[in-house]
Amino acid sequence: MTHKRWSRLKRMAKTAGMYVVLTAIACLFVGPFILLISTAFKSDSQPVFSFPPQWIPDPPVWDNFHQAWNDIPFPRYMFNSFFLVGVMVPLHLFLASITAYPLARMRFFGRNFIFYGIIATMFIPPEVMLIPRFLLVKTLNMTDSYWGIIIPGLLGGFAVFLMRQAYLAIPRELEEAAIIDGCDPFRMWWSIMLPLTAPTTAALGVFSFISVWNSFIWPLIVLKSPELYPLSLGLAYLAGTFGFDVKSLAAGAVISVTPIIIFFLLMQRYFIYGMQGAVKK
Numbered sequence: 001m002t003h004k005r006w007s008r009l010k011r012m013a014k015t016a017g018m019y020v021v022l023t024a025i026a027c028l029f030v031g032p033f034i035l036l037i038s039t040a041f042k043s044d045s046q047p048v049f050s051f052p053p054q055w056i057p058d059p060p061v062w063d064n065f066h067q068a069w070n071d072i073p074f075p076r077y078m079f080n081s082f083f084l085v086g087v088m089v090p091l092h093l094f095l096a097s098i099t100a101y102p103l104a105r106m107r108f109f110g111r112n113f114i115f116y117g118i119i120a121t122m123f124i125p126p127e128v129m130l131i132p133r134f135l136l137v138k139t140l141n142m143t144d145s146y147w148g149i150i151i152p153g154l155l156g157g158f159a160v161f162l163m164r165q166a167y168l169a170i171p172r173e174l175e176e177a178a179i180i181d182g183c184d185p186f187r188m189w190w191s192i193m194l195p196l197t198a199p200t201t202a203a204l205g206v207f208s209f210i211s212v213w214n215s216f217i218w219p220l221i222v223l224k225s226p227e228l229y230p231l232s233l234g235l236a237y238l239a240g241t242f243g244f245d246v247k248s249l250a251a252g253a254v255i256s257v258t259p260i261i262i263f264f265l266l267m268q269r270y271f272i273y274g275m276q277g278a279v280k281k
Contacts, residue, residue: 039250064251077234096159104167122157166200202270
């Protein structure tokens with residue numbers, strides 16, 4: 001066997017081994033989700049905790065989804081979550097982008113100090129900030145309202161960092177040409193910089209959507225009225241309603257995770273490219 005052929009076989013074996021490992025990791029992550037979907041479609045006569053698990057519902061039924069949807073105000077919880085996402089995600093992207101732009105492209109005294117201060121907030125555990133945030137929201141009379149959830153979550157250190165890195169990757173020549181044409185800073189950000197960082201903005205939108213949709217602890221602390229609960233709290237209420245009815249809980253979880261999957265599939269072509277552009281520098 002020639003050296004060239006031996007090297008090609010080694011590369012093929014290495015590639016095959018890598019795919020085997022990646023497939024095993026994918027099954028490790030996807031397996032519980034498939035089991036969740038299977039549980040949601042199982043009938044009352046089919047066991048849930050059998051070993052080995054029964055992956056295929058026999059027969060598949062829709063009763064669990066009907067029960068989860070109608071026995072609690074599921075449509076209201078869905079509306080609350082979509083409302084929070086529709087308000088918080090655009091505002092979050094706008095504030096992160098307009099905050100990161102001067103930190104990346106403008107020169108002024110204390111720029112790095114401000115940026116490092118924002119980055120330092122990423123090292124503070126979110127649980128530490130619960131009491132100060134609640135006291136602030138209570139002082140502003142925003143408890144038990146949508147604004148009590150929206151205002152504290154509009155800006156984060158990770159979002160500013162991600163957008164700043166994307167702005168740093170843009171060539172300086174584009175900015176200089178715009179200045180020569182008489183472009184003011186706001187128009188430069190809106191017309192030139194923001195479109196060029198669209199993939200990173202889309203990737204950040206995915207993170208923001210998932211974070212807002214899955215938020216649980218902060219709404220639990222701020223809200224008192226059940227009609228204002230987002231879907232994450234609604235699922236906790238679903239667990240209290242049905243107790244150990246795992247199949248109805250699984251059906252509710254499948255309904256709640258479906259918008260996240262749809263949104264990610266719509267944005268996935270921007271996601272990887274956006275993350276690569278953000279960490280380029």
